[in-house]
Amino acid sequence: MNRAGLYQRANAVQRHDAEQILKEYSYLLQWQLNGQDNLIDIGSGSGDVLKDFIYPLMPRNFGRLVGSDISSKMCKYARKTYKLDERCDFRILDIATEKELPIDLQGQFDHVTSFYCLHWVQNQRQALRNVYDLLRSEGGDCLLVFLVDNPIYDVYLSLSKSSKWSSYMADVERFICPFHRIEKPQNKFAAMLREEGFNHIKTELHHKTYDYKGVDILKDNIEAVCPFLERIPRHQHSEFWEDFFNIIIDLDLQHITQQQITVTYKLMVAYARKTPKFLNNDS
Numbered sequence: 214m215n216r217a218g219l220y221q222r223a224n225a226v227q228r229h230d231a232e233q234i235l236k237e238y239s240y241l242l243q244w245q246l247n248g249q250d251n252l253i254d255i256g257s258g259s260g261d262v263l264k265d266f267i268y269p270l271m272p273r274n275f276g277r278l279v280g281s282d283i284s285s286k287m288c289k290y291a292r293k294t295y296k297l298d299e300r301c302d303f304r305i306l307d308i309a310t311e312k313e314l315p316i317d318l319q320g321q322f323d324h325v326t327s328f329y330c331l332h333w334v335q336n337q338r339q340a341l342r343n344v345y346d347l348l349r350s351e352g353g354d355c356l357l358v359f360l361v362d363n364p365i366y367d368v369y370l371s372l373s374k375s376s377k378w379s380s381y382m383a384d385v386e387r388f389i390c391p392f393h394r395i396e397k398p399q400n401k402f403a404a405m406l407r408e409e410g411f412n413h414i415k416t417e418l419h420h421k422t423y424d425y426k427g428v429d430i431l432k433d434n435i436e437a438v439c440p441f442l443e444r445i446p447r448h449q450h451s452e453f454w455e456d457f458f459n460i461i462i463d464l465d466l467q468h469i470t471q472q473q474i475t476v477t478y479k480l481m482v483a484y485a486r487k488t489p490k491f492l493n494n495d496s
């Protein structure tokens with residue numbers, strides 16, 4: 214995902230979910246008594262969720278607030294657009310990297326948050342290991358929110374089987390959440406968190422609906438996240454969209470009433486803590 218400007222204009226559903234989940238779950242975050250917390254957000258994208266919903270939660274005299282993303286274009290855009298204050302920065306970081314984390318990020322944070330990013334990551338275990346290593350050795354916590362099921366995955370899988378589009382979509386599985394269509398993904402993710410050393414684990418699967426206020430809004434949102442369009446020659450884009458929307462109708466993946474398109478999907482919300490090794494006997 215590199216189209217930061219488009220993403221920022223077309224991310225109403227992602228913003229809506231981040232705001233709502235933070236309202237419901239931010240009470241779980243264990244703030245430091247001195248209020249000098251450091252927080253890193255994973256997959257911050259265009260940076261507006263960090264600015265609008267995470268920044269206002271920080272204590273007044275917080276230490277560091279770092280947005281991070283695998284995409285240098287996203288980081289550059291966020292840095293340029295949001296000069297929040299000198300304690301904030303946006304850094305390039307692949308949360309699934311197998312390399313050592315940068316020394317100024319390793320073990321530096323009291324909190325790790327992530328919204329709408331981890332469904333892009335196939336190696337979830339490595340990502341959790343890195344989240345753990347970003348947290349201080351004295352302890353810290355994380356709030357991770359990501360898509361598990363979304364009708365967009367059914368459309369991708371169907372298009373990838375058609376002779377017209379298969380050559381552009383051979384690696385379709387790379388772009389589908391590894392928990393897609395898995396039974397009780399919240400239990401699997403909780404087990405993974407436990408195995409990677411976390412405790413005080415709470416994982417919940419939210420069955421969500423979102424009402425897109427028109428086809429153009431839905432199309433913009435899809436365009437902002439669809440990894441295949443940039444591989445397809447421009448002159449075939451309208452044909453791609455036609456096939457895309459025909460599949461939505463054929464598979465009955467939405468519910469249309471007047472000008473509103475209702476889409477249903479599932480979101481994982483996970484909270485967990487890292488506690489110092491000598492206290493590590495509760496969960």
Ligand SMILES: C[S@@+](CC[C@H](N)C(=O)[O-])C[C@H]1O[C@@H](n2cnc3c(N)ncnc32)[C@H](O)[C@@H]1O
Nearest residue numbers: 227256257258282283284307308328329330333
């Ligand atoms: C849908 S955007 C979410 C942006 C923002 N958190 C929000 O809620 O609007 C997902 C972001 O995750 C980033 N991303 C994907 N894979 C990643 C990885 N392995 N490590 C870090 N960021 C990643 C993408 O580049 C993209 O900017």
Ligand SMILES: CC(C)=CCC/C(C)=C/CC/C(C)=C/C(=O)O
Nearest residue numbers: 329364365434435438466467476
């Ligand atoms: C009916 C239908 C195909 C709806 C698609 C809804 C949509 C825009 C989903 C985006 C999913 C996604 C991968 C989001 C993200 O990473 O931000």
